[in-house]
Amino acid sequence: MPRQYLVEIFLPLLDPKGKRFPERLHRAVREELVELFGGVTAHLRAPAVGLWKPTHRSPPERDLLIIYEVMTGTLDRPWWSTYRKQLEKDFRQRELVIRAHRIRLL
Secondary structure, eight states, X not given: OOOEEEEEEEEESBOTTSOBOOHHHHHHHHHHXXXXXXXXXXXXXXXXXXXXXXXXXXXXXXXXXXXXXXXXXXXXXXXXXXXXXXXXXXXXXXXXXXXXXXXXXX
């Protein structure tokens, strides 16, 4: 059985000022992922809460996130890096997390 990858994309619900992003931004991501990968899972009902510290001494900041998942047989790292940079621009973020896991279908 060929290797599979599960790619997770963590996108914020709120902009850096705390205002909700327009639904069209998230819809565009979902539509693009379906077009490119044949499907997407979006964890929408209960947004994940992310805590992170910009520096070691700063207080934690809080993000509300939607996690998008796609499965793919190949992992095109340059494409994902370019896509991450585009999403960072679209969602006005210094850095977004996109991570991939090698999986085995059962």
